[in-house]
Amino acid sequence: MPHTIPLVNLQAQYHRLKSDIDKAVIEVMESAAYIQGSQVKNFENNLAQFLNVKHVISCANGTDALQLAFMALNLPEGSEVITPSFSYAALAEVIYLLKLKPIFVDINESTFLIDENLIEHAITPNTKAIAPVHLFGQVANMEVILEIAKRYNLYVIEDNAQAIGAEYCSPSVSGFGGTLGHIGTTSFFPSKNLGCFGDGGAVFTNDDDLAMKIRMIANHGQGEKYKHQVIGINSRLDTMQAAILGVKLPHLKSFTMARQAAAHSYNQSFESVDWFHVPQKEMNSTHVFNQYTLRLKSKEDRDSLKEFLNKNGIPSMIYYPIPLHKQQAYFQNVSLPISEKMCDRVLSLPICPELSIENQEYIINTILQFYKNK
Numbered sequence: 251m252p253h254t255i256p257l258v259n260l261q262a263q264y265h266r267l268k269s270d271i272d273k274a275v276i277e278v279m280e281s282a283a284y285i286q287g288s289q290v291k292n293f294e295n296n297l298a299q300f301l302n303v304k305h306v307i308s309c310a311n312g313t314d315a316l317q318l319a320f321m322a323l324n325l326p327e328g329s330e331v332i333t334p335s336f337s338y339a340a341l342a343e344v345i346y347l348l349k350l351k352p353i354f355v356d357i358n359e360s361t362f363l364i365d366e367n368l369i370e371h372a373i374t375p376n377t378k379a380i381a382p383v384h385l386f387g388q389v390a391n392m393e394v395i396l397e398i399a400k401r402y403n404l405y406v407i408e409d410n411a412q413a414i415g416a417e418y419c420s421p422s423v424s425g426f427g428g429t430l431g432h433i434g435t436t437s438f439f440p441s442k443n444l445g446c447f448g449d450g451g452a453v454f455t456n457d458d459d460l461a462m463k464i465r466m467i468a469n470h471g472q473g474e475k476y477k478h479q480v481i482g483i484n485s486r487l488d489t490m491q492a493a494i495l496g497v498k499l500p501h502l503k504s505f506t507m508a509r510q511a512a513a514h515s516y517n518q519s520f521e522s523v524d525w526f527h528v529p530q531k532e533m534n535s536t537h538v539f540n541q542y543t544l545r546l547k548s549k550e551d552r553d554s555l556k557e558f559l560n561k562n563g564i565p566s567m568i569y570y571p572i573p574l575h576k577q578q579a580y581f582q583n584v585s586l587p588i589s590e591k592m593c594d595r596v597l598s599l600p601i602c603p604e605l606s607i608e609n610q611e612y613i614i615n616t617i618l619q620f621y622k623n624k
């Protein structure tokens with residue numbers, strides 16, 4: 251049977267919202283206010299209200315959002331930033347670009363999130379910030395991270411690109427991922443939980459002073475037009491993307507619920523399977539499942555399941571195949587055994603709000619059949 255299942259069904263999402271999106275895009279074209287049109291400010295305000303954060307500064311992509319955050323902090327050259335090695339490259343890239351130094355730490359094997367118990371050991375007199383990544387859709391242990399940061403007087407920058415809408419609630423910390431530290435960032439890359447039709451990103455903060463700096467840096471360092479106060483960059487969310495995001499934002503809650511329902515079906519169907527582990531929850535966070543990532547028992551198991559799925563028309567992805575400390579560009583001679591092991595064992599299955607029940611049943615049955623025949 252010629253099944254071809256998309257990893258993320260962006261076309262189906264467009265078709266669901268087509269009339270509103272088409273109208274919003276045409277409005278932008280009719281106005282010709284392609285840069286800094288009113289839709290940009292509207293979207294920033296609506297997202298700030300949704301996340302209950304004081305400032306949202308939109309920008310060109312999630313990597314720029316991280317760059318803007320670190321540029322605003324203006325840390326001395328060589329300052330150390332504690333961050334997980336099992337992650338996407340953007341944070342390490344920005345840290346090195348700004349002549350800072352990432353101090354990679356290991357992750358928790360069950361949640362894939364930075365292991366909060368290792369953070370304090372990594373602190374030196376040069377440490378200036380902790381940058382957790384809310385990987386795959388859930389918020390890292392911010393209760394502990396914020397407590398350590400306070401004790402050592404460190405900044406906390408949350409990379410929330412994969413967890414927009416995830417909520418954290420512990421005895422002393424509560425709120426949306428990305429709004430709990432000094433600065434949070436996100437990406438609107440099309441496959442993200444809130445994705446635009448190109449590149450986009452945003453920075454979040456409750457700090458008025460940082461917000462002002464970030465906004466200035468994102469606009470060539472200008473406070474007023476043609477008055478360049480600091481060295482900046484050009485990083486803007488264009489009006490077309492803001493208009494599309496403005497249509498999608500009111501649906502974010504229902505997108506999240508659909509992802510959670512799909513994850514629940516996977517979990518239930520794999521309950522009695524002991525060949526792999528399903529994703530485990532971080533105790534105080536909701537999970538918005540940007541990824542549904544299995545943890546296999548060996549590289550051979552992972553690679554053979556991936557190949558079997560592929561033969562049956564089911565895409566799967568390895569997020570991530572190489573830990574950052576082993577990448578040529580960011581190489582550090584350190585040993586982070588869990589991160590290294592996970593790169594050999596993880597496999598992410600298709601998940602998105604538009605994953606049909608029929609397609610999900612086919613994926614589940616194919617996986618169960620693979621193990622029956624093993």
Ligand SMILES: Cc1ncc(COP(=O)(O)O)c(C=O)c1O
Nearest residue numbers: 311312313338340409411437439
């Ligand atoms: C965790 C994480 N951080 C940062 C980024 C960078 O976002 P962008 O691709 O919009 O630059 C991504 C994008 O994949 C990501 O997953």
